[in-house]
Amino acid sequence: MRLVLVGGHTETARIDGISAAGATPELMRQTPAADLELLEYGQPVDRPVPVSPSGCPTPAVMSRAARELLGIDLLGVDAGLAAETVTPTVDFGGSVGADVREPEPLPDAEAVVAAGKRVGRALGDERVLIGETIPGGTTTALGVLTALGEPTGVSSSLPENPLGLKRRVVAEGMDASGLVDGDAADDPVRAVETMGDPVLAAVFGLTVGALESGTDVTLAGGTQLATGAALVRHEGVDAPLSLATTSFVAEDDSAAIEELADRLGLELTVTDPGFEHRDHPALNGYVAGEAKEGVGMGGLLARCRERDIEMERFRDRVTAVYDRVTEQRPQP
Amino acid sequence: MRLVLVGGHTETARIDGISAAGATPELMRQTPAADLELLEYGQPVDRPVPVSPSGCPTPAVMSRAARELLGIDLLGVDAGLAAETVTPTVDFGGSVGADVREPEPLPDAEAVVAAGKRVGRALGDERVLIGETIPGGTTTALGVLTALGEPTGVSSSLPENPLGLKRRVVAEGMDASGLVDGDAADDPVRAVETMGDPVLAAVFGLTVGALESGTDVTLAGGTQLATGAALVRHEGVDAPLSLATTSFVAEDDSAAIEELADRLGLELTVTDPGFEHRDHPALNGYVAGEAKEGVGMGGLLARCRERDIEMERFRDRVTAVYDRVTEQRPQP
Numbered sequence: 001m002r003l004v005l006v007g008g009h010t011e012t013a014r015i016d017g018i019s020a021a022g023a024t025p026e027l028m029r030q031t032p033a034a035d036l037e038l039l040e041y042g043q044p045v046d047r048p049v050p051v052s053p054s055g056c057p058t059p060a061v062m063s064r065a066a067r068e069l070l071g072i073d074l075l076g077v078d079a080g081l082a083a084e085t086v087t088p089t090v091d092f093g094g095s096v097g098a099d100v101r102e103p104e105p106l107p108d109a110e111a112v113v114a115a116g117k118r119v120g121r122a123l124g125d126e127r128v129l130i131g132e133t134i135p136g137g138t139t140t141a142l143g144v145l146t147a148l149g150e151p152t153g154v155s156s157s158l159p160e161n162p163l164g165l166k167r168r169v170v171a172e173g174m175d176a177s178g179l180v181d182g183d184a185a186d187d188p189v190r191a192v193e194t195m196g197d198p199v200l201a202a203v204f205g206l207t208v209g210a211l212e213s214g215t216d217v218t219l220a221g222g223t224q225l226a227t228g229a230a231l232v233r234h235e236g237v238d239a240p241l242s243l244a245t246t247s248f249v250a251e252d253d254s255a256a257i258e259e260l261a262d263r264l265g266l267e268l269t270v271t272d273p274g275f276e277h278r279d280h281p282a283l284n285g286y287v288a289g290e291a292k293e294g295v296g297m298g299g300l301l302a303r304c305r306e307r308d309i310e311m312e313r314f315r316d317r318v319t320a321v322y323d324r325v326t327e328q329r330p331q332p
Numbered sequence: 333m334r335l336v337l338v339g340g341h342t343e344t345a346r347i348d349g350i351s352a353a354g355a356t357p358e359l360m361r362q363t364p365a366a367d368l369e370l371l372e373y374g375q376p377v378d379r380p381v382p383v384s385p386s387g388c389p390t391p392a393v394m395s396r397a398a399r400e401l402l403g404i405d406l407l408g409v410d411a412g413l414a415a416e417t418v419t420p421t422v423d424f425g426g427s428v429g430a431d432v433r434e435p436e437p438l439p440d441a442e443a444v445v446a447a448g449k450r451v452g453r454a455l456g457d458e459r460v461l462i463g464e465t466i467p468g469g470t471t472t473a474l475g476v477l478t479a480l481g482e483p484t485g486v487s488s489s490l491p492e493n494p495l496g497l498k499r500r501v502v503a504e505g506m507d508a509s510g511l512v513d514g515d516a517a518d519d520p521v522r523a524v525e526t527m528g529d530p531v532l533a534a535v536f537g538l539t540v541g542a543l544e545s546g547t548d549v550t551l552a553g554g555t556q557l558a559t560g561a562a563l564v565r566h567e568g569v570d571a572p573l574s575l576a577t578t579s580f581v582a583e584d585d586s587a588a589i590e591e592l593a594d595r596l597g598l599e600l601t602v603t604d605p606g607f608e609h610r611d612h613p614a615l616n617g618y619v620a621g622e623a624k625e626g627v628g629m630g631g632l633l634a635r636c637r638e639r640d641i642e643m644e645r646f647r648d649r650v651t652a653v654y655d656r657v658t659e660q661r662p663q664p
Contacts, residue, residue, distance in 0.1 A: 037454075045454040073405070076420050086451050088408050088420035119418045122369070122377040 001303075002073045003063075003129045003220070003296050004206060005039060007032035007089070008198035009082035010097035010105065013136030017165055020052035020157040020290060021135035032133040033085035035060035035295050036076050039067060040087040043325045047083075052157065056285025057322060059294035060133070062273070065317035066300035069309050072129075077119070077206070079112060080198030090119055092205075094198040100143050100173040109193035109201045116205020120213070127216040129244075129303065130206055131296025132224050134199040141227035143170045143195030149182025150230050151263065153256030154223040159289035161254045170195070188231040203228035204235075211239040218242040219266070220299020222249035222292065226260045233264050240267065245298035247272035248286060271301035273318075274311045282322035283315070333635075334405045335395075335461045335552070335628050336538060337371060339364035339421070340530035341414035342429035342437070345468030349497055352384035352489040352622060353467035360467045365417035367392035367465040367627050368408050371399060372419040375657045379415075384489065388617025389654060391626035392465070394605070397649035398632035401641050404461075409451070409538070411444060412530030422451055424537075426530040432475050432505040441525035441533045448537020452545070459548040461576075461635065462538055463628025464556050466531040473559035475502045475527030481514025482562050483595065485588035486555040491621035493586045502527070520563040535560035536567075543571040550574040551598070552631020554581035554624065558592045565596050572599065577630035579604035580618060603633035605650075606643045614654035615647070 013019045013028050022028030027050065034044035038060040043049070050058035067074065076087045080094035092115040098105035106112075134140075138154040145152045152170075156162065174180065177194035184191035192201045203219070207228060210217050219225035222245045229241055243266040249255050250270040261268040275283040285291060304314055345351045345360050354360030359382065366376035370392040375381070382390035399406065408419045412426035424447040430437035438444075466472075470486040477484045484502075488494065506512065509526035516523035524533045535551070539560060542549050551557035554577045561573055575598040581587050582602040593600040607615040617623060636646055 041454050041456050043456075045450070084423075086422055086454055088422045090418050090420045091416075091423075115418075118377070122373050122418055124373050124375070 001127050002125045004075045005131050006077040006079050006199050006202045007036050007081050007133045008079035010136050010197035011099040012139050017162050019135040023051050028135045029082040033083040035133040036085050036087040038064050045086050049325045056290040059297040061322050062297045063295040063300050065321045079202035092202050097197040100140050103176045106193050110189050112201040113205035116202045117209035120206040120209020129218045129220040129299040131220040132199045133295050137224045139166045140197040141224045142166050143173050144191045144227050146170050147184040147191040147195045148234050149185045155249045155252050155255035157291050163254050188234040204231035207232050218244050218299050220296040223255050229264050242267040244269040244302035246293045248292035269302045280319050282319050333459050334457050336407045337463050338409040338411050338531050338534045339368050339413050339465045340411035342468050342529035343431040344471050349494050350471050351467040355383050361414040363467050364465040365415040368417050368419040370396050377418050381657045388622040391629040393654050394629045395627040395632050397653045411534035424534050429529040432472050435508045438525050442521050444533040445537035448534045449541035452538040452541020461550045461552040461631040463552040464531045465627050469556045471498045472529040473556045474498050475505050476523050476559050478502050479516040479523040479527045480566050481517045487581045487584050487587035489623050495586050520566040536563040539564050550576050550631050552628040555587050561596045561598050574599040576601040576634035578625045580624035601634045612651050614651050
């Protein structure tokens, strides 16, 4: 069992109001690198803990807590990061994705998918969890679903999902790419190339490669990971595939995650970490509807439940990790 | 506890008769990447298992076996690899080292040392093992020891240590760099820059950084790791530091590892895996004096002993890993 965490960036995140995965647009570029470091070392190295503009901490805090309880191996992937990281990563050779309103935001999609397949086949694990960290990723997910002709609910890291804004951005991107809904249904690589981001390309390739070599795959996340699954299905791969997400995504009607999982033949697991049982700055933002999911959180929660780790113990660990990483201390 | 495995390349390995860390000079360029993959995934990905010209397998087979028994985390470092790898690595920004007979084979030594310090400080582990994989590395180690003015025994991956050849190569390198013995005693970065390789630079930086942040360091290897320790000592760092190597290195009189450890104030642990108790192609080369050490082998053996893992169980695992990785099967 291994957690594969795929990080990358898309300039789509710069569009005002699209993402809450960072306190400012400049800090957002650092979020995936900081998340990878938080998972690997227990804290970001020489950069702050990612928080939303309102101060809600990154789901990496949750995932680090779960990882400490589970002792699960981490494999970091650089699908196209905007910032350097000291976490070990497999470099998929990808670049930061351009704004999805460009005609071809991800010209190297095919190479990134191929790298993903190669590494996916190499894993050799019986089972892997695959998670993501990319600000703006639900908008590109919406874009890819549209290009594939799938129903297009997606979740949001904001309490009020700016779905209207996302749809306008995607419509502009589809126009720029000369596509109408479903035009890329038979060509998932084209869907990512024209409407996606480097993380979706990598998740797509990794999943196909892992399934091909007999590794069980749990996509650990919400609508972005479901979009990864959509790419896999449109490639013609119909092997069993699971999606494990949080109750925050499942309860978000705009995400319609159950319907999407159903359409794609995914076994869906939803885990509720019970954050409302405690008043703590690490948890309150999630209870208010922020962040919701990310950095493999849903899959790790499901794994805690499989291993009979009580959610109360998980919450204890989350608050301990949060207190530790937000403590004022000299940078290493 | 974590195993940090530092990979890199030096063109010094191309000198005829210097290294046995690959069947041919071209395959030798792939050895560190293949070793990293063997440790991470249990087999190299899309390339052969490194063997010496006589067929003796890489110590990565031994280290993988130990890792399977210990369940120890791996952190891969790309200090300056000659081949791409699908193992996750922290990129230290270094390049392949030039032939040590050049005036300045490692112009980016300072940056690689600095990256090592930064990552070493970030580790946050109570204890780490640091190992290496670089063909030709004992010759550059001899060069660095000479530049530092330390006694200059070094081990070899060949049964008959070509120490005369190494000394001639080093003498030529010292001349080209305008140095006489001990000229770089007060400037360890200069010693690596003029006579070293990227792995020595990275090991040096990592060790200093880890010790600074309170992490216990066990240098897992023979004369190359001892040379890393020499650089640390010449930097003025006198924190406790351990060296854990194999009986194959300890019994090699040309290496004089005990004397070197003693001079450098290193706590030395020597572990004998008892390979002579079994007749198997994975082991026979080592019994005949080939390979001896590498890829963290000595440190992992010491860790097995600490954890009360019998050497017989270790040998069983080694032969199982060897049989698995040499099996004829379709490439993934």
